[in-house]
Amino acid sequence: MAIEKVRQHLAQWHVEHKIQELEESSATVELAAQALGCEPERIAKTLSFLVDGKAILIVAAGDAKIDNTKYKALFGTKAKMLAKEDVEEKIGHEVGGVCPFGVNEDVSIYLDESLKRFTTVFPACGSSNSAIEVTVSELETYTPYKEWVDVCKGWQP
Template sequence: MAIDKVRDYLRRWNRDQDIMEFDTSSATVEKASEVLGVEPAKIAKTLSFKNGEEALLIVAAGDTKIDNGKFKETFKSKAKMLTPEETLSYTGHAIGGVCPFGLKQELPIYLDISLKRFDAVYPACGSSNSAIKLTCEELEEYSNSTRWIDVCKGWQEA
């Protein structure tokens, strides 16, 4: 199971026991927010995109949407999300549990600056009913992210 792979992965930081598992689904930002009792923006959603013949992951705040112009400027290609089947194939995690930990293969991982406004965020942990509370610094370290980027919209005040 993917959650076991994530648990093994997070063990190197002694954080495997901090994974929360729920009796109900946390597969969407709304469901995760409800089960955790936090605002939707604090859910760190992991989005999977095509990048030529490869894939990349972007972890962003739950209240954001990808800004196609910023994406194209950053990655020099159009934002095209992976299908659920492709996501599972690349990451080893099914939609609803995709996270930047314990991946099936090494992928470039980017963190969107929309997350930086929070002391703690909640990414999934490989299943549709799991999460972990992390600081942005921990998320950056544990995900082995490539860099922070600015490719989202809808979260900044006008």
């Protein structure tokens, strides 16, 4: 089960006990915000894309949307999300629980600038009813990310 992979991953920092398993679904930004009692923009959504045949993840604020121009400038291709049926195989988590923790080794992870405006954010933890509250610094520590990127729009004041 993917949440167990996430637990094992987070155990390296002794924070696996911080994972919240919720009674209700947290599979979308709106559902997660409602279940956690926080603003939707503080949900750290993890989006799955295909670049040159390889899976990548972009972790962004709940109110951010991919800016196709910025995305293409950075990755050299149009933003193409992974097909729902390919997500679990390529990432290691099912849709609704995709997160930057405990993913398949060949997946590149990027953190979007939209997250930096918050003290804490809530990424999923491998299932459609889990999350963890982390600081942005902790997110950096717990995530084997490649780099911070600026590929989103709609979140700036």
